[in-house]
Amino acid sequence: MGLPADSLSDEALLALVARGDEEAFRALFRRYAGSFLALARRMGLDGAAAEDVVQEAMIRVWQKAKEFDPRRGSARAFLLTLGHHAAVDEVRRRAARPLPLEPDPEREEEAFDLPGPGLDEEGHLDRTRLGRALKALSPEERRVIEVLYYQGYTHREAARLLGLPLGTLKTWARRALSKLKEVLREP
Known part of the structure; x- marks a missing residue:
């Protein structure tokens, strides 16, 4: 990759991640891990559960980067939606246990x-x-x-x-x- 990954837009990073670029993936992690963690905490998760959401969200970013379509919305919205879905899934997993x-x-x-x-x-x-x-x-x-x-x-x-x-x-x-x-x- 010619430019440092941190200087690229979210859209450009997602396109690179879709092609398997690990440096672009690390740049997205640095950019969004804090947002995913905050989202998990707002949904009542803390500690290891919140960190699990960050990991799961990033796995989804790696797996679904090819599905990003800039005509349907911004890269930020796409990424935060993946994070939100990971957090909701974790909340549901926890809810499936005795309350x-x-x-x-x-x-x-x-x-x-x-x-x-x-x-x-x-x-x-x-x-x-x-x-x-x-x-x-x-x-x-x-x-x-x-x-x-x-x-x-x-x-x-x-x-x-x-x-x-x-x-x-x-x-x-x-x-x-x-x-x-x-x-x-x-x-």
Whole structure:
């Protein structure tokens, strides 16, 4: 490569990565690793999970660079979309595990305070029981819970994504959590 990779545009770097250029790949890593890490943290991931998102996002960059089409959007949007998808996949992987009932002080939503039935020996909620409880919610409430808790969006991001005023989203989330608590208290 004639020019130093760091001086090239994202579009040029992606074109080089599509041809297997490792120096261009390293330049994109230097440019976007921090953004991918910040994205993972905004979605509630930290430590090793957030670093896994960075690695997974960069693997996707290497594998999908050939799919970039500048007529469909900017290289930055393409790269950040790959990072977002990697973060969402990690959040979903984590959500597939039993859900702990301990509140996370970093999150703005209310914590569950549920009694014993349906918990395993580590204090995790039985996923089958939670699935049945989720069916008691309206489709709108279920979608709000899915976006907040399973996809890891903040209240503000979820409101924007769902096209709802922030206050409405918070009301629906509170109402949905109350319904879940009520249903999950039943034996």
